[in-house]
Amino acid sequence: MENNIETKYNKLIVVLSVAIPLVVALLFGVNLRKLGYDVQPLSFLPPIYATINGLTAFILVAAVIAIKNGNRKLHENLMKFAIACSVAFLAMYVAYHMTSDSTKFGGEGIIRYVYFFILISHILLSVIIIPLVLITYVKALAQRYDKHKKIAKITFPIWLYVAVTGVIVYLMISPYYTN
Template sequence: MKKLINSQDKVAVPVIIGLSIAVPVIVLILMLLPERYNFLGTSTMAFPLFHGILNFMTSILLIIGFYFMQAERYVEHRNTMISAFGLSVIFLISYVLSKISNEPVPYGGEGIMRYIYFFILITHIVLSAIIVPLVLFTMYRGLSGEYDKHAAIAKWTFPIWFYVAITGVLVFLFMMPYY
């Protein structure tokens, strides 16, 4: 079994590292596009609302998954976390499409709210890049049956992933008046 895991690591680890680098780079490039192509014909509010809903649902699933893990209901934990991962993948695909489709909308708030918004936004962005490899490695270790390694990395993954999901909702709420 150990040889199988090690041979799987030879493929999985480089794929995870490659995705962990590619995803933030692609998002950054798309944010810097000189021109947008709204080939879906969406309104400015459609994507952010969808993203807010996905982030909210992900945060709920993360809490439920944490509960199942604490209750030692590991099958339910696995299924819930796979669902949270699925929503995050849908979010990422949708987010890429939104960056291609719509011009960035500037935040119009003033005073202390502006500082709070930018603190939340900056920490959300930085941790969004960090969470990609954490989630991928956590999922891989859990699904490959390496539960000790899974638990060790999940201690870091869960709070960061939860923070990213919750702050995604907050960013939407802060920006809602400006869409």
């Protein structure tokens, strides 16, 4: 049976899980410069948000090590930091795409298929990870550690994949960025 904390957050989880991908998709299609706003392209952001993705991956691994070593407080702090990094990534990603033209991948042959496989799986799993992270976090808030641990075993590898493939996508497309 759910406790009050879980009940309190369930609607918010659903709203955020739907709203975040929708807002990102909508804003991704908005280019402020093409709409006539005098804004500078934020072309310096991709290496920063790729670094944040890499940092998130390290934080996630460190958090798992912390909890396996029985350090619940460190685990909690690292997970909050990982969530903050993901939010920062998302804000920078949207800001970049609202001020800059999309970059086309220029690779050819098999590497093109590899790139698009990684990119598409990254995007799809980045949508799926939103409710998983939120549910996992709320289970911990509610002190339902049995349920938290069960869903964390699903959340962790997906979130780690999204973080690592974010870096890989950046590294693969970075030669094609133009200022």
